[in-house]
Amino acid sequence: MRIATWNVNSLKVRLPQVVEWLSARGPDVLCLQETKLEDDKFPAAEIKAAGYHPVYAGQKTYNGVAILCRVEPTEVVAGIPGYEDPQKRVLAALIGGIRTICIYVPNGESTVSDKYRYKLEWLAHLQKWLKAELAAYPQLAVLGDFNIAPDERDVHDPKAWEGQVLFSPPERAAFAELLELGLVDSFRLSERPDKMFTWWDYRMNAFKRNLGLRIDHILLSRDLAENCESCEIDRDMRARERPSDHAPVVAEIAL
């Protein structure tokens, strides 16, 4: 079972790259964030033609999530149940026995912003919901753009980022709470070279200088983590013409 996540920063712009990537990598599941498309604009025909069933929850201009899968998903839920939020950031589905949860965590803007308080509140609701989901589904994966770099290894310049949004102690504590639920950061299951990132700013030649952050993650329940064979970042897509600022992340699970 190959599962993946990719913040595409506009599915309208990135659709050709997504279709090509599906063909090249053949994942069983691909979670997308920042589709920026209302549901009636979603390119369902193109995704089906590529051999995938799409489910999606989108809005105009901002946010928007989708799950593309080889088999028809069931038990599809959009949003965090019990938490009213007009922003389309969460989509869950049952795929081949695996509870698959696609998330796009709020950015937060800065630690003094109202958006930062929203981010922390949102993460608290996510944590509470995932606790219940884990109790119901032992095989569970959370994939997406978490907008949190969990520790120093995930930041190109930890001193410069200290206390900044995406790397602040409260955000990192919220991430740690997800791990305390029993979720495992699949990327850290094995030894890694230094400076492995999933996002690079469009500006300042950040990608070529590898000035990035690791903020896109695949978290696995213990049942799945025990069978996780690999987790890799596909930097090649960030090196393309007109790329998303995020690279895909792919995990392989022996099932």
Added chain:
DNA sequence: ATGGCGGCTCGCAGCCGA
């Protein structure tokens, strides 16, 4: 040095992202 780039919109300037 608060910019830089890229995508979006009841667009041509201003927002948001991270």
